[in-house]
Amino acid sequence: MKSLRKPIFATTYISLSFFLLCGCSLQQDDADEAPGPDLIVVNADVHTVDSSIPKAEAFAIAGGKFVAVGSTTEIRQLAGNNTEIIDVAGVTVIPGLIDGHTHLLMGSVLAVGVDLSEIEEKRDWLGIIRDKAQGTPEGSWILGGAWDHNLSDGVLPTKEMLDSVAPDHPVLLRDIDGHSAWANSLAIEMAGVSADSPVPPGGEILIDPETGELTGIFLESAGGLFGDAPGMAEATDPVAGIKAAVDLANSLGITTVHDMSNNFDEFLRVFEAGDLTLRVWQGARPPRVIDRSPSEIYAEMAAERERVRLQVAENSQTEVMGPLFDIGYTKLMIDGVLSTYTALMKAPYSDNPDAVAEPFATRDQLNAMIAAAHEYDFPVAVHAIGDAGVSWVLDGFAASPGKAGMQSDRIEHIEVVTPDDVQRFEALGVVASMQPHHATCCVGNYVIDHIGRDRLPNAYAWRSMLDTGVPLVLGSDWPTSPLNPLIQMADTIHRETRIDGVVRPWDEGNTLSFAEALYGYTQAGANMTSWSDEIGSISVGKWADFVILDEKLPDNVDRALENRQVTATYLAGQRVYPD
Ligand SMILES: [Zn+2]
Helix, strand or coil: CCCCCCCCCCCCCCCCCCHHHHHHHHHHHCCHHHCCCCCECCCCCCEECCCCCCCEEEEEEECCCCEEEEEEHHHHCCCCCCCCCEEEECCEEEEEEECCCCCCCCHHHHHCCCCCCCCCHHHHHHHHHHHHCCCCCCCEEEEEEEEECCCCCCCCHHHHHHHCCCCCCEEEEEECCCCCCCEEEEHHHCCCCCCCCCCCCCCEECCCCCCCCCCEEHHHHHHHHHCCCCCHHHHHCCCCCHHHHHHCCCCHHEEEEEEECCHHHHHHHHCCCCCCCCCEEEEEECCCCCCCCCHHHHHHHHHHHHHHHHHHCCCHHHHCCCCCCCEEEEEECCCCCCCCCCCCCCCCCCCCCCCCCCCCCCCHHHHHHHHHHHHHCCCEEEEEEEHHHHHHHHHHHHCCCHHHCCCCEEEEECECCCCHHHHHHHHCCCCCEHHHHHHHHHHHHHHHHHHCHHHHHHEHHHHHHHCCCCCCCECEEEECCCHHHHHHHHHHHCEECCCCCCEEEEHHHHCCHHHHHHHHHHHHHHHCCCCCCCCCCCCCCCCCEEEEEEECCCCCHHHHHCCCCCCEEEEECCCCCCC
């Protein structure tokens, strides 16, 4: 964290108050008494996401907050002796981005190690691994992965490939689905694994039938054979992992996340160290085994929340940086995913009619958990992907006596939803939390086959939600899809997927405009938190979270958005990327 600055101005101004400020400062003879704002940004194409001034050229910041938004001429007049001036030469500036669904700790291994997601060619994987090895002390683990051999030639990689680029580092890389681990010879040696090692149930060590040697691929639970290897504990330190994930998020323009990690103490350690340069709105998960009444469980979770809130409140960082950490809601799950036929559907899967998805809880259990969460003032977020799963959750919300006071209840993913249930989102006041890349990655890949073309209009129905008046929050679900919000927003604009070998848009009626996508990635996410008046737009009185892009976006933003880069990210007026 940068050094704390003393606020110069009172922190709340009504819009256009800079005229008053300006008048005052011009009347000062002694420049020292009129230091002006801490920072002004001028010559910008500012998308404020504030409907009272949607576009602006400049803004001023004092005490970590926006104190004026207007034209370059107006804002320049505010500058005092001590004001830092950033002239961005016409590029686009947007509010700090808010990712509505992340798993930072789960993804941190990609931030610390190598990230091969979405990369098709194996030689490109190996180039990234070689580069990582060159920057890593010999003998230290190289982890991460997210490789997908189906994007490449469909053939599993081998330990020899890793040996060729990183012979002196133990390397262990998970595939994109987490079902396979790929290790090099040094990793296998350090873990003491051989063809004769006992394999945990459900796992398999792949052996080359010709040589009898390990191939380097370990399926399912066999990947766990490396857990106790020397150096592994240090390599997977959660605090270092969270810090790396926070830095990655900042580099992509993200200043706030709704995180599903449920690791309060690890996040608090990052916060206490002054390294949490990201506002984290975290979801609390009930224990996996429900052995007490839901009320007892949520009473305990409420006490835990209180403990965390007290610890955060005792730290003065939030006075200068604004809110940084809170347990804001609870996260539940009702079904699985479409790819493995585990999402709960109202009618059978089109290409596998015998598949019967098992719900993760009975209706009674789900309803009891929702009601108990509300009783203890937890808004509820429920993972529901199939149209029946979504219906169950809506039923659970409708049945909860405490629903009326919970405007931030939400359903996560909603990959298929019937039109009547879209109406129920609106009627019940439930937020739709959706991840655009889950659609574009997979519609042509398996979704059309699994749900059939007749149900396709019910899939990833972003615009149907908005047109029905349902708040739509966008996010990534990283590490299952790219953390980069510019990719996710571009996906909503082009809605393209590979169908029959050709990349093309599908169901274009459900695309979003850039303004709608940007709202979904900023203010809509803020509205789900208790910080809705403090973040989410470039507005006078809010904490100065903003992002400078590398170019001015065109009037009609198209998929080229995904190629834009973030030049700088600011949190409460302090630069957190590059740091
Ligand atoms: Zn998730």
